[in-house]
Structure formats: structure tokens, C-alpha cells
Amino acid sequence: MRRFFWLSVGRLFLREPRPVRARFTGFRLVLRGVLLLLLVVVGFAAYAAPRSSAFKVQHVLVEGTEQLSTGEVTRLSGVSGVSLWQALPATVEARLERAPYIARAEVDVGLSRTVHIAVTERVPRAVWRTARAIYLVDETGYVIEEVSSTLRLPTIEIADAPALRVGEKVDAVHLVFLLTLYAELPDEVRPVVEKLTYSTATGYTLVSTAGWTAVLGDVERVGVKAQVLRQVLTRRRVTFVDVSSPTTPYYRTARSHR
Structure with a gap:
């Protein structure tokens, strides 16, 4: 009797479960087919669109x-x-x-x-000339291009300046001095200005094609120096001007010394 009881309990808990029939089997198959078709269409579009x-x-x-x-x-x-x-x-x-x-x-x-x-x-605003190369630079000092000849732009020549590459920037102090000076010059004077030179010994010097040279000295008071130079150039025909000390300018004419 006891053996029969335990056999009955074992059959109750250990018998294999009957398979349960899945619901909506047909619907799921259709849904999978639609999704697969969409994936194929999207994949083909992604492949074909860039080539169309x-x-x-x-x-x-x-x-x-x-x-x-x-x-x-x-x-x-x-x-x-x-x-x-x-x-x-x-x-x-x-x-x-x-x-x-x-x-x-x-x-x-x-x-x-x-x-x-x-x-x-970027618009070229100045020419930066060294002993070995000539560069076009914009108003920020960005080197735009290396050129073989000078354009009709404000030009500064610094013989001992280092070589530059396109994309680098020039010394902002020299560039600001150059552009400020040119902005203050009279319209009739700018066309005859050949270049502005700089050396550690003499500072800035303005060279013209009209036969005159102007010494401006160091970087200080460029606006005042430019105004004094403007007054001298518009009133007298000079061969040399020194406005490094703008309160006591010195100039020479072709016939006299002052």
C-alpha cells in the first residue's frame, strides 16, 4: 500500500508536461515575414541611394x-x-x-x-618680406600665401625675421605699426611709399620711391609720429625726415638743412 502511494505521487510530479499549443502562430509568422521584407528594402535603399x-x-x-x-x-x-x-x-x-x-x-x-x-x-592686407621670402598676410597676421613679387600693399621688410609657413602668424607688433602708419599717411603719399623696414639698431624706417626717407624709431607713439610726418611731407619737399622724437622732428630739404 505504501509503495503504491509513493508511485502515484511520483507520477503526478515527474510526468512530462504536455505541449501547449501556441496561440496566434500564423500571425507571428506573417509579422516576421513583413519585418524581414522591410529590412531587405531598407538595406537595398541604403546601398542603392548613394549610387543613384x-x-x-x-x-x-x-x-x-x-x-x-x-x-x-x-x-x-x-x-x-x-x-x-x-x-x-x-x-x-x-x-x-x-x-x-x-x-x-x-x-x-x-x-x-x-x-x-x-x-x-581672408583678404591680404600687407606684405611681409624677409631676407629669403615674401608673404601675404591678413589683418590678423595670418600668413595666407608665399609670393614671388611684392603687390601694391603696405610692405614691411625685416631682414632677420624667421622663415614662416602658410597658416602661421607674423609678429603682431610690427604689423599693427605698419597698418597704423599707412592709415595716417595722406592719400597722395601712400602711392610713393615703397616699404617700411625694421632693424633692432635703428627701429622703423619708411622708404619712398620719391627720394625721401623717414626714420620713425621705436614702436611707441606711432599715431603721433605719423601725424608729424604727414605735416612735414605735405608742407615741404624733403629728402630726409626723422620723427623718432615727434616733439622735435628733424628734416632736410634738397637745398637746406634743418
Whole structure:
């Protein structure tokens, strides 16, 4: 009797469970099929869209250029004919801003297969001349380009200045002195100014193509020195002027000494 009892209990707890019939089996199979189809469609679109001519850049509109041409900016951007999905604005902007003449770029990609590019250029404001090279620099001192000849821009010559590379900056003290001096000169005097030179021994000296030379000395009081020089040059035909001490200027004319 006891044996029969324990056998009955064992059968009750140890028997294998009967398989339960899953509900909605057909619905689940259909849902899986739909999801699989969607994945295939999305995957094909992701593969085909970048290669389709319907999604390639057809037009590039460029604004803000003076130093560079539209064609140069388009070439630098690298977006002409590429897929719209590859013309990422941040990437194109960074690529453009690596160009020395471009200070800032803003790129907008439209669904009409058109890329709009607005650039802010670096404009050459001065010529920086050393014993071995000539550079164009903007108003911040950024070296834009190395050139073979001097342009009609304010020019400073520093023989012992170190060599520079595009993207580096020149000494701001010398550049500010140069631009401040030129801004104070009379309009009729600027065209005959050849260059401003600097040496540690004599300081700044202005050399003209009209036959006169002006010594300005150190970097101090450039505005006052420029005003005194302006008064002397507009009133007398001089061959030499020294305004290193602007309160007691010295000048020589062709016939007299003073």
C-alpha cells in the first residue's frame, strides 16, 4: 500500500508536461515575414541611394568670393557629382576651412540636389618680406600665401625675421605699426611709399620711391609720429625726415638743412 502511494505521487510530479499549443502562430509568422521584407528594402535603399544619379549633387552655388573663383571653391569643397548623403555640411566646411584663403565656410545641402556654400575669405592686407621670402598676410597676421613679387600693399621688410609657413602668424607688433602708419599717411603719399623696414639698431624706417626717407624709431607713439610726418611731407619737399622724437622732428630739404 505504501509503495503504491509513493508511485502515484511520483507520477503526478515527474510526468512530462504536455505541449501547449501556441496561440496566434500564423500571425507571428506573417509579422516576421513583413519585418524581414522591410529590412531587405531598407538595406537595398541604403546601398542603392548613394549610387543613384537621382541623389547626386548637380549644382553648387557659391557666395562671398573675391580672392577665389567659384570654380576654385567648388573644387576645394569636393562635392560636385558626389552623393547627397556624402556631402555632410560639417565635413565640407572643415575641408574648405583648411584652405588658406578661407577663414570661415557655411554649407547647406538641399534636397533639390544643390549645395549652397557661403565663404568668408581672408583678404591680404600687407606684405611681409624677409631676407629669403615674401608673404601675404591678413589683418590678423595670418600668413595666407608665399609670393614671388611684392603687390601694391603696405610692405614691411625685416631682414632677420624667421622663415614662416602658410597658416602661421607674423609678429603682431610690427604689423599693427605698419597698418597704423599707412592709415595716417595722406592719400597722395601712400602711392610713393615703397616699404617700411625694421632693424633692432635703428627701429622703423619708411622708404619712398620719391627720394625721401623717414626714420620713425621705436614702436611707441606711432599715431603721433605719423601725424608729424604727414605735416612735414605735405608742407615741404624733403629728402630726409626723422620723427623718432615727434616733439622735435628733424628734416632736410634738397637745398637746406634743418
